[in-house]
Amino acid sequence: xxxxxxxxxxxxxxxMTNRDALPLVIAVTGHRDLVADELPxxxxxxxxxxxxxxxxxxxxxxRLLTGLAAGGDQLAAEVALSHDKAQVYxxxxxxxxxxxxxxxxxxxYSLQ
Numbered sequence: 001x002x003x004x005x006x007x008x009x010x011x012x013x014x015x016m017t018n019r020d021a022l023p024l025v026i027a028v029t030g031h032r033d034l035v036a037d038e039l040p041x042x043x044x045x046x047x048x049x050x051x052x053x054x055x056x057x058x059x060x061x062x063r064l065l066t067g068l069a070a071g072g073d074q075l076a077a078e079v080a081l082s083h084d085k086a087q088v089y090x091x092x093x094x095x096x097x098x099x100x101x102x103x104x105x106x107x108x109y110s111l112q
Contacts, residue, residue, distance in 0.1 A: 023061040023087075024053060026080075030072015039075070046079040054083055062086040 034042065053062060064080040066073040068090035077088045 021060075023063045024057050025063045025065060026053070027065040028073060028076040029067060030069075030076060032069055032071035034071050034075065042072075042075060043079060046076055047082070050080055050083045050086065054085075064088045066090050 050062065062080065062083060062085060064077060064086065066077055066088065068074060068077060068088075073090070077090065080086045080088055
């Protein structure tokens with residue numbers, strides 16, 4: 001193996017193992033019935049959390065995993081998406097599922 005090929009391979013391995021290249025994955029599940037009077041405080045707390053994560057991990061992509069149920073899941077998704085470089089991965093109800101998401105298949109999607 002030539003020195004150039006060896007250097008290129010080493011550079012690729014360093015990029016692949018760079019901790020900052022990995023996403024910061026945050027999972028969330030919340031209540032469906034949120035109290036309307038508490039929504040501003042919940043929004044502010046989530047915003048502060050995502051702001052802190054962005055400050056502590058400026059080069060990492062933020063990924064939020066959630067079931068995207070009405071209420072807390074969707075509130076967290078909305079706040080996450082308001083932050084730069086954040087992605088939301090969730091599960092949607094597909095045909096054959098009841099309101100609890102039981103039965104049928106699943107489909108993943110990313111809101112960007």
